[in-house]
Amino acid sequence: MKISKDEVEKIAHLARLEINDLQKKKMAGQLSNILQYIDKLKDADVEGIKLSSGAAFMNNVLRDDKLQASPGPVVTLANAPERDEDFYTVPRVVK
Amino acid sequence: MEYHELTIDNAVKLLLKHEISSFDLASALLDRIEKHDEKIGSFITVDKDLVMEQAKKADKDIAKKNTSALTGVPIALKDILCTRGMKTTCASRILENFIPQYDGTVVKKLKGNGAIIIGKTNLDEFAMGSSTENSAFKITANPWNTLYVPGGSSGGSAAAVAAQFCCGALGTDTGGSIRQPASHCGVVGLKPTYGRVSRFGLVSYGSSLDQIGPITKNVKDAALLLNVISGNDKMDSTSAKVDVPDFTKAFDKFEKGSLKGMTAGVPKEYLSVDGIDPEVEKVFNNAKKIFKDLGVKIKEISLPHTDYVVAAYYIIAPCEASSNLARFDGVKYGLREKSSDDIIDMYKKTKSKGFGPEVQRRILIGTYALSAGYYDAYYGRASKVRTLIMEDFSKAFETCDFILTPVAPAPAFKIGENIDDPLTMYLTDIFTLSANMAGIPGISIPGGYSSKGLPIGIQMMAQRFDEMSLLRAGFGFETTIQLGKKFPDL
Structure with a gap:
């Protein structure tokens, strides 16, 4: 699969990345190269094979529905780059 | 014997016999780091005062006979494991000043067993890479020859153990990131079975593949560390509810002939891989x-x-990475690019400034593969192939106790040699990726040297939760092989 510069821009937007024109061209080349290699997966015979999402035991892990102390805002917000007392603040969301 | 030469096993014994103090051991290692780490670059953070404080406490505990498995022993941690009150950067600009409010489970267990955290080691950013060149902060050099990479992504931990800056270390392995740097640095690296060790407090990269494990000077030390870090944890629902044996039992009554009756499988497909170096084959x-x-x-x-x-x-x-790394959005922790007037722009500026090229590349591949219309062709298909890979291993283990393979197709390469060619770098992971895909344990043990004097390891893989076989066979191998020099001169 070949990836164009425009597609890189589209994926970058979905991933919330900002890529300048020069990088876009380089990235398109590198991604195309990687995806062309990955195309070999098309040769694998997966007819009727189930999908594995991992090697963990597939059992539910439940705990008793008991109240537990929360770390509280002092701990939770300790690393907030910007905050207003007990709230995270962000730039404008609605235009 | 000099302080820096001590293994975990030796250090524990000498500390308990009061022949050495943790204070002297830790001071000697800090001096060694100060003197030599400038050229190796294995550590991102070393807090000397904190180390000495821990060492003094350990000496008091030893005097009071209030000891645990690792009391007073300095251990290094890959800087992707959360340490309360101590920077955890993942070698990324986006977490350059991140100070976790909690200890990861393995860190808690190490501290609970008296270990001294001597420092946080360098890595490929978010553990993405095979050379430790993708760190945002520094290049780590191979202690055997500083022109060469130490491997990755746990290159800092492997280099720190090989340079004898610590008694042992923890790394993480998503596709070989413990075993391959261990091989390149001439030390032992063990990736446990998926679920053996809790991942709570390990910053996630590929959650179905990630596993924490020891990087040590010898096989016995790997067992000692595995004893401490293993076990079910309610904070990680993928950690397995299985018994944790005393892994040092693998060496009980070991003698020549102890491995008789075991079968090692050698996969024919591995030796026909393109570009396998004749020295690795040897x-x-x-x-x-x-x-x-x-x-x-x-x-x-x-x-x-x-x-x-x-x-x-x-x-x-x-x-998995594209999903996991979405959390670094400049809101809850880490870098925020402040010159934005709306939130999407803030996300974009923050991520683009905070993530390095390899991380961005993997996020883009993952986003593309998961985007509308491509899911079945990529993630769906790859996950079915994963089932086939798992079945391959199940079948293989019907006829052998462990699988013996090389770790990497070639010894360490020169710093800078592959940096602009990601695909070539990916292809060097061929022998180690399968263990993560199948969730099985794997170990890398020093097996020899290239003509340039660079270490070359061998890999063994076993069935899920059968680390015992790896440790036992590995111990037999390690005690038989005549390696000559085991550690580099700095």
């Missing part, structure tokens, strides 16, 4: 001979889907 053939001499039966086996492993992995891991 070390591998010598390993086969050693196991044969130890009474192990060598048997050719087949892992028919080997040719798809790299392709399937480099879909699954980036898909």
Whole structure:
């Protein structure tokens, strides 16, 4: 699969990345190269094979529905780059 | 014996016998780091005062006979493991000043067992890479030859153990990131079974693949660390509810002939891989001979889907990464690019400034593969291939106790040699990725040297939760092979 510069821009937007024109061209080349290699997966015979999402035991892990102390805002917000007392603040969301 | 030469096993014994103090041991290692780490670059953070404080406390505990498995022993941690009150950067600009409010489970267990955290080691950013060149902060050099990479992504931990800056270290392994740097640095690296060790407090990269494990000077030390870090944890629902044996029992009553009756499988597909270095083949053939001499039966086996492993992995891991790394959005922690007037722009500026090129590349691959219309062709297909890879291993283990392979197709390469060619770098992971895909344990043990004097390891893989077989066979191999010099001069 070949990836164009425009597609890189589209994926970058979905991933919330900002890529300048020069990088876009380089990235398109590198991604195309990687995806062309990955195309070999098309040769694998997966007819009727189930999908594995991992090697963990597939059992539910439940705990008793008991109240537990929360770390509280002092701990939770300790690393907030910007905050207003007990709230995270962000730039404008609605235009 | 000098302080820096101590293994975990030796250090524990001497500390308990009051022949050395933790204070002297830790001071000697800090001096060594100060003197030599400028040229190796294995550490991102070393807090000397904190180290000495821990050492003094350990000495008091020893005096009071209030000791645990690792009391007073300095251990290094890959800087992707959360340490309360101590920077945890993942070698990324986006977490450059991140100070966790909690200890990861393995960190808690190490501290609870008296270990001293001597420092946080360098890595490929978010553990994405095979050379530690993707760190945002520094290059780590191979202690055997500083022109060469130490491997990655746990290159800082492997280099710190090889340079004898610590008694042992923890790394993490998503596709070989413990075993490959251990091989390149001439030390032992063990990736436990998926679920053996809690991942709570390990910053996630590929959650279905990630596992924390020891990087040590010898096999026995790997067992000692594994004893401490293993076990079910309610904070990680993928950690397995299985018994944790005393892994040092693997060495009980060990003598020549102890491995008789074991069978080692050698996958025929691995030796026909393109570009396998003749020096790696030589070390591998010598390993086969050693196991044969130890009474192990060598048997050719087949892992028919080997040719798809790299392709399937480099879909699954980036898909998981693109999802996991979405959390670094400049809101809750880490970097925020402040010159934005709306939130989408803030996300974009923050991520683009905070993530390095390899991380961005993997996020883009993962986002692409998971985007509308491509899911079945990429993630779906790769996950089905993963099933086939798992089945290959299940079948193979019906006829052998462990699988013997090289760790990497070639010894360490020169710093800078592959940096602009990501695909070539990915292809070097061919022998290690399968263990993560199948969730099985794997160990890398020093097996010899290249003509340039760079270490070359051998890999063994076993069935899920059978780390015992790896440790036992590995111990037999390690005590038989004549390696000559075990650690580099700095």
